[in-house]
Amino acid sequence: MNRVVNVFRFVAGFVVIMVMTLIVMVAVTLLLPFRVARIYVCNWWGHVVGRSIVFLAGVTPQVNGWERLKGSMPAIFVMNHSSTLDAFSGIWMCPYGGCGVFKKEIVKVPFYGQLAWMSGHLLIDRGNTGKAVETLKDMAVFMNRHRLGIWIFPEGTRSRDGRLLPFKKGFVHMAIATGFPVVPVVVHGAHKNWEKGTFLGFKPMTMPVDVLPPIDTKGWKEETAAEHAQAVHDLMAATLADDQKPLPAPVAPLAAALQAPLAP
Numbered sequence: 001m002n003r004v005v006n007v008f009r010f011v012a013g014f015v016v017i018m019v020m021t022l023i024v025m026v027a028v029t030l031l032l033p034f035r036v037a038r039i040y041v042c043n044w045w046g047h048v049v050g051r052s053i054v055f056l057a058g059v060t061p062q063v064n065g066w067e068r069l070k071g072s073m074p075a076i077f078v079m080n081h082s083s084t085l086d087a088f089s090g091i092w093m094c095p096y097g098g099c100g101v102f103k104k105e106i107v108k109v110p111f112y113g114q115l116a117w118m119s120g121h122l123l124i125d126r127g128n129t130g131k132a133v134e135t136l137k138d139m140a141v142f143m144n145r146h147r148l149g150i151w152i153f154p155e156g157t158r159s160r161d162g163r164l165l166p167f168k169k170g171f172v173h174m175a176i177a178t179g180f181p182v183v184p185v186v187v188h189g190a191h192k193n194w195e196k197g198t199f200l201g202f203k204p205m206t207m208p209v210d211v212l213p214p215i216d217t218k219g220w221k222e223e224t225a226a227e228h229a230q231a232v233h234d235l236m237a238a239t240l241a242d243d244q245k246p247l248p249a250p251v252a253p254l255a256a257a258l259q260a261p262l263a264p
Contacts, residue, residue: 006200013056020049021111028118036146038120043096045115050092057085057193058204063093065211068183070095072214074149075183078171080236081153082162082244083190090151093185093209098149099139122150124170136170140177150174154229162191164246167233172225181214184232186239210239 024045031037054061069077073095079086091100100121107113107123117123122139124132143150152174155165175182188208194201212235220228237245 003200006202009056009058009202010200013053016052016056017049018111020045021115025115025118028115028120032118035120035142036148038118039099039148040096042115042119042121043091043094043098046091046094046100050088050090053088054085054092054207057088058202059085059089059190059193060204060206061089061209062206063209063211065213068211068213069093072149072181072183073097074143074147074178075181075214076171076175076178076217077149077151077183077185078154078167078232078236079151079185080159080164080187080240080244081155081157082159082187083193084158085190085193086153086158086187089187089190089207089209090153090185094151095149097147098151099143101136101150101152133170133173136174137177140174143174143180144178149180154232159191162189162244164233164237164240164244166246167229169225169229171232172220172228173222175217175228176220176222176225179218182217182232183214184212184236184239186210186212186236188241188244191244212236212239 024041027041028038031041074097077094077098079090094100100116100119102116102121102123104123104125107117109116122135124135139150142148150171152171154167154171156168156170157165159165171182174180186209188210189205190207193203193205193207215232215235217228
């Protein structure tokens, strides 16, 4: 019975994405000369589709600090990434005027990818770090001009076990370029929704989300970008449960030998 319900959830989710995307693609096609308008239209699409998919996945979100999302705009929202569900919970929570960041390969995903390409949101090449940073900086100029925010997964890829991965520095460069605050969004347990090794094994669950207070970035400098990224990483890691905290870095054999106590 559970398998039948889960197949229904998957099919219903695909239909929601397909129908809503076809409708909105007509609108964004008409709005091709107006990038900001396309961003706002796709924000509306994200709120409807994102919340629908979260519901169909059997997830009940509990957002603590919801008022900090809209209330912090324009801002740079950074969210941990441990599940396919994150893409949908992110576009649901992202306030109007918030731009998403997608890897360029997203265009290969039916419906969703084509809309991402036409949306006016940001597509980056993860395989070319220098080009990706420059794209983010160019986007920062556009954001400043139109007072737009951005929603980004600073790990750059999805964690396979739910544990927080190291952060890339792109969001720091954007914060320095815009002067916007950074708002950490910490999602708990999303990786448990679709059980590994199962066919559409959706697991109904409550998903707590903590929207942390905005971080003032006006004193941030390019020379200390790695330190700023690590500070935000550590703040989010401290908020996560033990099973999602990053594991300690492995100690090299030589270093381990040097740290070992001397025999009496």
